[in-house]
Amino acid sequence: MHSKVWDSIFRSKLPINTNLDRSLVIFNSLTLHIHPVKVREKAIKFSYTFYLGMISFFLFIILIVTGVLLMLYYQPAIPNAYENMKDLQYVVSNGMFLRNLHRWAAHLMVISVFLHMIRVFYAGAYKPPREFNWVVGVVLLVLTLLLSYTGYLLPFDQLSYWAVTVGVNLIQYIPVIGEKTKFLFLGGHEIGEYTLVRFYVLHCVILPLVMVLLIAFHFWRIRKDGGLH
Amino acid sequence: MCSYKTESNNENKIKRRKFLSIVGNSATGLVTFGALAVTIDFLSPNVIKERPPKFKVGPIQNIQPDTFIYEPEYRVFVVRDGNGAFYAISAICTHLGCNVKWIDSNIRNDSSVAIACPCHGSKFNRKGEVIEGPAPKGLQRFRIKLSDDDLIVDTSDIVSEEEMYLKV
């Protein structure tokens, strides 16, 4: 184990015997140091956070994995988009399973993110010094909803067509910039090929990227604001 | 008695823990491999939008002896030689898949260069055999058939030189 390769990847030296070594393992790891080196058992009790943040994060991972797989069978074009949905349903092996997995994970993520917010609220965890992380969290909630919404158009059936029509017309009521924003979202005056591509890029590239960055920042702030107490 | 019992209890506990670990690990292992298998199954398409391998060239009168026609969609040359026999050769260079070009349609013998590849300079005779450079082998030959006066080329049926001719 004590090879050059191991050392180049993991900073902690084996064997780990002392408490200092153990602390260093946590301290030097990106993935583990969400908690401080030492925590009280009470602080990681299930009933304290219900792991809602982590559940949301894992659902996000599932969504990324299934989403990438679904992208392999999807063309954001008319009428291909709808035909591709039918393909997933009827001819692609396990296509329906993956599509449903993506769909249910998306629904559950909205629920868990929302519950997470309620938990933070009732635990008073938004109070100083964590008020900025609360703001980041709210942005993450909005992003989650936007991801849900942009994904809704992609099957391009009647349901999604009208949902997006209504949604985009809501934007129109924003004073001054409303009309222009709607035009930018649709890439035209009504839903068409460009709208589909725009929603596709938002759903698959822009929003997930922002989401990943903000999640990283959110996690980092948890630790810097004093972890879970 | 008493101490023995606790000892065996502890042993049982350890046994049970071990058993549960094995169950959990193997299930997780199966899930991992299963998920991998399911994903690979998912990744290989069951139906593909491909054009049918056979295509119609048209009636035989369309091609005069010592001429050829090029079918761009299938990348195939359909040639009629001086004896009036038809054959079909692929226009895909066997080197790296560029489209070969017919440079001289007046060639009558098999030893001269009739077809050349613009990418890396491979040269072929009019039967598709390599005359020069980097192409490792001759152009593919497809079976050509006659049905109701129409010539039909089957690109899924690759034949040898002896079988490639259709004599009319």
Next chain:
Amino acid sequence: MSKIKIIYAVTSILFLLLLAVSPLKEIFKDWRNFQNSFNSYTDSFPFKVAKVDNGLKQIWNKNLGIIDRCITCHVGLNENKLSNAPQPFTSHPKIYHDNEKYGCTVCHDGQGLSTKYEDAHLPTEFWDKPLLPRKYIESACYRCHDDLSDKFTPLHNKGKELIEKYNCVSCHDLPGIPKQYTPDLNGVGTKIKNKQWLIDWLKNPSLYATNARMPNFKLSETEVTILSDFLFSFKERRNSQSLYPLPEYYNTLKKDEDFIKLGKVSFSEARCISCHSIEGKGGKLAIDLIKVASKASEKWIYSCIKNPKAIMPGVEMTQFGFSDKEAAAITAYIESEFVDWNINEDEIQNIKPVTGYYEKGIEIYNKYNCGGCHKLDIKEIKENKGPELTTISNKKLYQIEWGKSNLKHSLYEYLENKLETPRAFGENTRMPEYKFYKEEITAITAYLLAQRNNEVPQNYLVRKNKVQPFKPQGVIGKTFEKYSCLKCHSVNDYGGKIAPDLAKVGSQLNRDWIRKYFNIPYSLRAIVEERMPKLFISTEEVEMLLDYFESVFIDDNLDFKLNLTEKPEELEKGKMLFKEKYGCQSCHIIDGSGGYVGPPLDNVGERLKPTWIYSWIKNPQKYKANTIDPKTGMNEEDLLLITSYLFHKRSW
């Protein structure tokens, strides 16, 4: 710690089970079942049937935008030996199109992408076009073709006729369907004698005449009253000929029996019942006359007989060459016979019109788009059409107002029900009720299902040459118009389908025979009752038409010399050939005996020109595509002998 281990073990096993569901579902898909049972089914056959290799199959036609996976289960489609196999293994009946090239849904509709029975065939939430019932498949032909004969699309063609007949185009836009004649209502107050009649008619036209073309608008009592007052107020005949005054002797003679008899004779000589029916007996082209004297005024009837085109602009009724006396006599005959004895004339006549009937009348008139059929020259009339039907078949299901009906959602079912009970879908619908028969509904639905935008690429379209309209100018044109020749006859397929095409009549018929026929028309075939009406046409007009026929309605290919024989022994030989060798008598009557299928051939030499007889026998279908007269392929010698024999069948 042990608790966590238990949770770990249980959840991982649950997770395993969850994941196993999907591959298991893949393995037990329906289509795999079908393919396996196809292979075991065909094993039992004495002959060899190609096995199907397991896997999804599809037909892809990029140009038509079709991906059809039907052949995944319908595996025996092109295996002729399986014509009696059960579905889904049966073979496809022989058709003109290669299904591997065109796919399935191009004709059948349904969800070709699907590999599940329900989704592919039945109406589902996520597919607008379920499988078409077999009877409607012909509608799909019109995605590429634009004109197919009754042999291919009988139902659709029947539907087209019906749509024309019921004048659907007065409210719905449909391309290529001509508008029918409908009376204009200027001066309707001078035509209708009896307000009660108008009220009854507006309530339900089919009670007056079962073949009334006007549908039932289901007007309320008040609407009927207002509308009848409104219409009755139009006493003035604007923009058209005023009614002709009855001759003075009419009033004195109208009860005279001889006068009435003259009317009756002229009525039957003119064969009015070729077009009109009387108590349901007679022609179907025009309205039943049984109660007409209780509906229309004497003056109007007289004017109508005298010159229908003048008082009903655009009407198809022939303008007969009656003298004033004959016309008056026919009027007297109609007044004496065709009366509704049940109607009480006095009761309603003196009731005062409802206040504000004019404005309200216009409102009702516009609401039901009465102006679509009936012209009324006042400026308040507005066009208020129903939805256009040119692309009805493209309609998406969500665009359809289903009302409270509990139909299985598909377009053809909607159309069927809309035609049957037009007001069933929502309260604001105003389509009237036609009381169609079931067969009529299916036919019209078949036609409407063919009304679509062309989604297919240009090179798939099969367009027939459109029929060239025949519109002669000048005096010939006016004469054709006057006698409505093209209502029954056609010229190169333009015109009516009731009587023979006239395009080659000059090469076909002898001038003398036509002249006689104009004078005394008769039915060529004894068993067919329909015949040309007597038009009371003047000699000059006849001669002019004959000149025209002989110079224009000519086939130059029939202008050749025939070496006809006159020798009696050869004519006898022709007779033997006619009767014995070719057995023509089984269909044609000659010398008083024979079959009733074809026209009798006694005196055929008087009627037909010899070159026509010769050419017709040589190839009957060349001159009339759908005739059942067989093409015998007889040799030149026999042909000449038979032609000579028939040509000598004449009284001169």
